[in-house]
Amino acid sequence: MTLPCQRHLFDLPDEVAYLNCAYMGPLSKAVLRAGVDGLSRKARPWKIEPSDFFTPLETARELFSQLIGGDPQGVAMVSSVSYGMAIAAANLPLPRAGNIVVLAEQFPSNIYAWRQLALHNRAEVRTVARPEDDDWTRAALEAMDDRTAIVAVPHCHWTDGTLVDLQQIGDRARETEAALVVDGCQSIGALPLDVGVVQPDFLVGASYKWLLGPYSHGFLWVAPRWRQGRSIEHNWIARSNAEDFAALTSYTDSYAEGARRFDVGEVSNFALLPAAIAALEQTLEWGVEEVQATIAILTQRIADRARELGLQVAAEDRRAGHLMGLRLGSRSPAPLAAALQAEKIHVSARGSSIRVSPHVYNNDRDVDRFLRVLDTALRSIPTA
Numbered sequence: 074m075t076l077p078c079q080r081h082l083f084d085l086p087d088e089v090a091y092l093n094c095a096y097m098g099p100l101s102k103a104v105l106r107a108g109v110d111g112l113s114r115k116a117r118p119w120k121i122e123p124s125d126f127f128t129p130l131e132t133a134r135e136l137f138s139q140l141i142g143g144d145p146q147g148v149a150m151v152s153s154v155s156y157g158m159a160i161a162a163a164n165l166p167l168p169r170a171g172n173i174v175v176l177a178e179q180f181p182s183n184i185y186a187w188r189q190l191a192l193h194n195r196a197e198v199r200t201v202a203r204p205e206d207d208d209w210t211r212a213a214l215e216a217m218d219d220r221t222a223i224v225a226v227p228h229c230h231w232t233d234g235t236l237v238d239l240q241q242i243g244d245r246a247r248e249t250e251a252a253l254v255v256d257g258c259q260s261i262g263a264l265p266l267d268v269g270v271v272q273p274d275f276l277v278g279a280s281y282k283w284l285l286g287p288y289s290h291g292f293l294w295v296a297p298r299w300r301q302g303r304s305i306e307h308n309w310i311a312r313s314n315a316e317d318f319a320a321l322t323s324y325t326d327s328y329a330e331g332a333r334r335f336d337v338g339e340v341s342n343f344a345l346l347p348a349a350i351a352a353l354e355q356t357l358e359w360g361v362e363e364v365q366a367t368i369a370i371l372t373q374r375i376a377d378r379a380r381e382l383g384l385q386v387a388a389e390d391r392r393a394g395h396l397m398g399l400r401l402g403s404r405s406p407a408p409l410a411a412a413l414q415a416e417k418i419h420v421s422a423r424g425s426s427i428r429v430s431p432h433v434y435n436n437d438r439d440v441d442r443f444l445r446v447l448d449t450a451l452r453s454i455p456t457a
């Protein structure tokens with residue numbers, strides 16, 4: 074099922090075609106209101122109760138777990154994808170001469186933690202080269218061997234939406250006893266994922282892109298076998314009995330249940346959490362499958378026309394429906410990006426591609442305007 078255009082929920086001027094959710098998702102009016110209300114509570118701190126440090130966290134855990142088919146016990150709140158990856162890297166064993174499989178040109182938040190870990194353990198970061206046919210799954214499976222300890226991949230590539238079949242990678246990882254770590258930053262909220270099926274060891278997502286939530290807030294889902302692991306900071310809110318503010322100096326070595334021990338410090342963020350919760354509620358109300366199906370119609374129109382204009386686009390079964398790269402070949406993307414910008418059409422230039430990433434607030438008019446400028450600009454951009 075698809076959704077009718079949801080633009081009325083957002084503050085998007087008619088003349089702006091915002092096709093850049095992969096850069097940053099806009100807040101809906103309701104999410105903005107929740108954030109402003111949350112921030113303004115801090116103006117009257119006597120109204121903030123100890124329970125306010127905990128109750129919204131549990132709501133957020135519950136909602137996020139619904140989105141990914143997980144359990145709330147497995148959800149920790151993090152500040153960024155890099156923070157979540159640091160937790161994964163602090164807990165996953167990596168034998169000497171083992172390897173960590175990553176994809177070429179992955180986002181740095183899913184690279185640096187692994188480079189550091191490999192360096193410390195004299196292990197290898199094995200980078201899967203970009204396959205000509207966009208089949209990352211086959212290429213990653215070929216790169217995995219019995220020395221692979223960790224596979225750290227996205228659900229779709231951030232530059233162009235090319236897909237990774239996480240179920241297949243997960244199955245293979247379990248056969249060789251490797252851990253699967255997933256960067257869901259460019260997929261959670263727009264591309265369905267079920268942790269019961271994929272069985273990742275760690276799954277990280279940020280609120281600020283496809284969840285249309287605030288910046289500096291994200292989620293980490295941790296598989297049961299790692300929930301007794303090591304946190305990377307000593308957040309008092311994550312210790313058992315932290316609810317009893319009068320007894321905080323009865324220090325304890327035990328943690329709150331489940332993945333809560335991994336919660337970032339000052340996790341009870343009064344401004345961000347209400348906004349993140351409102352954003353999750355909205356995505357759940359729409360349904361992730363519906364979001365994907367709705368956006369895919371827009372990107373399909375763009376892909377069809379882009380091919381007619383001579384651009385390369387990954388085959389439909391190799392790319393996600395919400396995020397796509399238009400490959401310009403020998404043309405530079407800069408003049409095209411400038412022409413689009415001049416018409417208030419927002420996309421990203423990534424390498425030799427233009428990345429287009431609509432959401433359910435975009436309409437046919439946005440796509441028409443984009444295609445018109447693309448058509449005109451391509452005629453005037455020389456090929457090298």
Ligand SMILES: Cc1ncc(COP(=O)(O)O)c(C=O)c1O
Nearest residue numbers: 153154155180182231258259279
């Ligand atoms: C695939 C991917 N992962 C992570 C991030 C953001 O990482 P962080 O939350 O560490 O800033 C981005 C941002 O563009 C991204 O595209």
